Amino acid sequence: MFYARKIFSGSLSRNSCRSFCLTRISCSNTKGLILGVFEKAQEDDVLQFTEAGEAFDKSLSGKLRELLSYGPAMKKGKTRVFCGLHQDFPNIAVVGLGKKSSGVCSLELLDEGKENIRTAVSVGCRQLQSLEIPSVEVDPCGDPQSAAEGAVLGLFEYDELKEKKKTAVTVQPFRSTENEAWQKGVMYAEGQNLARRLMETPANLMTPTIFADKIQQKLSSLSGKVQVHIRAKSWIEEQKMGAFLSVAKGSDEAPIFLEIHYNGSNNSNEDPLIFVGKGITFDSGGISLKPSSGMDAMRADMGGAATVCSAILTAAALHIPLNIKGLAPLCENMPNGKANKPGDVVKAKNGKTIQVDNTDAEGRLILADALCYAHTFNPKVIVNAATLTGAMDVALGSAATGVFTNSDWLWTHLQQASIVTGDRVWRMPLFQHYTKQVAESQLADLNNVGKHAKSGGACTAAAFLKEFVTVPHWAHLDIAGVMSNKDEIAHLGKGMSGRPTRTLVELADRLSQDKQIM
Structure with a gap:
């Protein structure tokens, strides 16, 4: 009456299968169920299901x-995976959750229990999807939010441009009354999936104008609390954003300054949290041309803009009681006849002049003007995200987002948020040592690369941005190392990761509850 299939961990022996299996039942086009089981502490221990799994097994x-x-x-x-055991659920995937005692690990800086659930559920969902099962119920595994995140993140696939697509799978919690926590997890994951989709889309289909229009469409259903302003080149010129314009002039695509206002607080006059995201929709390097190998991945150089915009959409959908503004300078970095040349000097919005010695260090130029503009809203907190430096990838790889901040208070909130989401952050230095390297410029107030260009590149980039910040609580998130995923994070498939969208949402939620600053 059942069929057992080997999935990663082995299968029943042929003899044991014969003793139970009378009929092989097809797993296709039927309903699926995912149940969690904990790892035995000792070999002779009794197998321990989750609460939902235990009740199901008794039935x-x-x-x-x-x-x-x-x-x-x-x-x-x-x-x-087992088929044919239950009339309502012909297809059952049992997933390993690791040790039941797993929790926050001070060395790993994440909640391993939550991460184990995300991993297990995502793997189970993908296995049932491979069997073309369109509807799956998921054991909450004691944490409905993490289970929902694992399911929705694990099933993401960017196949919009392919003729053959994977089976669309709907997921819902199995026998759970904690629907609010489940829905929160769904929204967290859908927010990250939006960022992934934006980052994966080819650059010819995700120009600055298209990016802004996509975000406006996504936010249209929340128009009561969210306003979107798509600022054209003429507005950028009026704002005297010379650094931003100097990068944009190298492309035939018009620059856009995207501005999102979410008024979630009951006090409309409350000073906002501001998210700023780097929005280079394609980065060729400009005159300082990048190598052709791997350049296609630079369609995701707008990952900062993608993550902050997706985080604001998620915060608005969750009705987080906080005023948030999102700013995203959007343009391409291309090498046409008008492009920045090494040695050119440009002027930022705050009047500082910048010697552009490397046109491939363009992200800090567009962010400089966006950070200046952010201060006009009298914010208490500014957080910017950017796929800024290859040096960050060298330093931390994909293990964590590098964070540079002038605020211990903000760092604490960021770290606590990342432990919950499993999308880790790691604090990096903002020493004056690095500031001196960008401030000593032959022709201008600042140089867009440090005088020791091959050393401490992520740190000198952060020091450069700091020159455009005056608020006491600011954090720069360099997400270059976490831009994509190969096999490092099991609940994310191969491709653009959308990190750290969930951490930004969790940060906003935590700041809304901390009235010390906000």
Whole structure:
């Protein structure tokens, strides 16, 4: 009456299968169920299901536990799929949740229990999707938000431009009354998936204008609390954003300054949190041309803009009681006849002159003007995100987002948020040592690269941005290292990651509850 399939962790033996299996039942086009099981602490321990899994197994008179005992131990992130055991759920994926005692690890700086749930559920969902099962119910595994995040993140696939697409799968919680927590997880994950979709889209289909229009369309359903302003080149010129314009002039695509206002606080006059995101929709490097190998990934150089815009959309959908403004300078960095040349000097909005010795260090130029503009809103907190430097990838790889901040208070909130989301951050230095390297310029007030260009590149970039910040609580998130995912994070498939969207949302939620500053 059932069929057991090997998924990563092994299968039942042929003899044991024969003793139970009378008919092989097709797994296609039927309903699926994902159940969690914890790793045994000792070899002779009794297999321990989650609460939902235990109740389900009792309804089967212990059949599922018996079948699992024939195969190898259920390890973290492994999955076994059974078909035909239950009339309502012909397809059951049992997923390994790791140790039940898993929690916040001070060395790993994440909640391993939550991360194990995300990983297990995502793997289970993908396995059932591969069997073309369109509807799946998910065991909340004791944490409905993390389970929902794992399901929705794990099922994401950018196949919009392909003729053959993977099976669309709908997910919902199994026998759970905690629907609010589940829906919160869905919204967190959908926000990150939006950022992933924006970042994956080819640059010819995601120009500055298209990006702004996409965000406006996404926010249209929230028009009561959200206003979107798409600022054209003439407005940028009026604002005297010379650094931003100097980058944009190298492309035939018109620059856009995208501005989002979310008024979530009951006090409309409350000083806002401001998110600023780098929005280079394609980065060729300009005259300082990048190598052609891997340049296609530079369609995602607007990852900062994608993550902050997606985070604001999510915050608005969750009705987080905080005023948030999002600013995204959008343009391409291309090498036409009008492009910046190494050695050119440009003037930023605050009047500071900048010697552009490397046109591939363009992100800090557009952010400089955006940070200046952010101060006009009298913010208490500014957080900017940018795929800014290859040096950040060298320093931390994809393990964590590098954070440079002038505020211990803001750092604490960021770190706590990242522990919950599993999308880690790591604090980097903002020493005067680095400021001196960008402030000593032959022709201008600042140089857009440090005088020791091959050393401390992420740190000198942050020091450059700091020259355009006066608020006491500012953080620069260099997300270059976490821009894409290969196999490092199990609940994210290969491709653009959308990190750290969920951490930004969680940060906003935490700041809304901390009245010390906000």
